[in-house]
Amino acid sequence: MKNSQRIVVYLPAQKCHKGVIKAIQDKLHGQAQDADFLKNLIYSGAIDICIDGLNEVTADTRAKICQFVESYFRGNIIMTTQPLEWTPPSTAKTYYLQPLEKQQIQEFLISRQPRLPKDTQVQGADYEKACTNYLTEALNKQQAKEELNAVRRILSNPMDLTVVALMLSQGKQPNLFRLQEQQYNLMAAEYQQEWKQEFPLKRFSTAVYQMRLEDKQALPGDEFHQVAMSLEDEKYKMVVSRQWQDEKGEAKKEWYFRHDKIMDFFLVQNFLGETDAAEGLLVDRMGDPRFRGVYFLLATLLPLDAAYIPPFEVSQS
DSSP states (O other): OTTOSSEEEEEEGGGGTTOHHHHHHTTOOGGGGOHHHHHHHHHTTOEEEEEEOGGGSOHHHHHHHHHHHHHTTTSEEEEEOSSOOOOOOTTOOOOOOOOOOHHHHHHHHHHTGGGSOTTOSSOHHHHHHHHHHHHHHHTOTTSOHHHHHHHHHHTTOHHHHHHHHHHHHTTOOOOTTSHHHHHHHHHHHHHHHHHSSOOOHHHHHHHHHHHHHTTOOBOOTTTSHHHHHHHTOTTTOOEEEEEEEOTTSOEEEEEEESSHHHHHHHHHTTTOSSSHHHHHHHHHTTTOGGGHHHHHHHHHHSOGGGOOOOOOOOOOO
16 A cells, blocks of 8 residues: 555544445545545545454444445455454455464564564574474374464464463563563552553553543543553554644654454453443343454453353344
């Protein structure tokens, strides 16, 4: 997209709840906002459209997107989704992103070494050996096929691999199904050392939950400035920041979660425990696509007899 010589429109699927045309119009000014003019541009293939995150929206929004794609089948449209039970548009061609091979995974882990903190416990040849030993164990073909496939999917995600690299460099054994928890524990220990107090997990997780309900992206930085600073630390990079100047020329800064998986870790804290509030949330948010990742995370955190999750909504598109 960055190097494209053509006009490209990027749309998070969440922005398409009123329809794709309306979502594009909201990005434009002047004549290009005219619906008929815009439809002609799309139908003639003059605009490339990328719609990301179909798994993060309701079945109704997916249906609107599918209807749009089928209506403008001559256009250049790319849609992306994580694994999802749905019916793609009849005019669509489906591509599946394949997991990385073991050699590719190892090369990526080794390539992280220059970016790791300078005070890591495991460096140089020892770090490379740790990577080799870990992958030999993690990709052991003697394990169940379903578990091996799950491991390969996780180890094909660059963000997860970056956390694995951090764990290995610290002399830790990465747990692929609890990576965000391991990353948090390292960060929280350093937070306590730096700020002389425990990380406010409960209070911060409650704020993140409220942020999600209100569809806000930026963290409440005024209330959690110390937290944001620690999450942004070069070691962990759990959040990223955006800086700018307002109309008065004053410096402004906002923090955003680097990935939904990191947000899900803090969201899930509201669902854990045997309190009435937690049990109520488990039921209330079951059909809300904004919390889809939370329920998949719960499946790995809860005891086996409590981890059954009824099937999510099946797309009616």
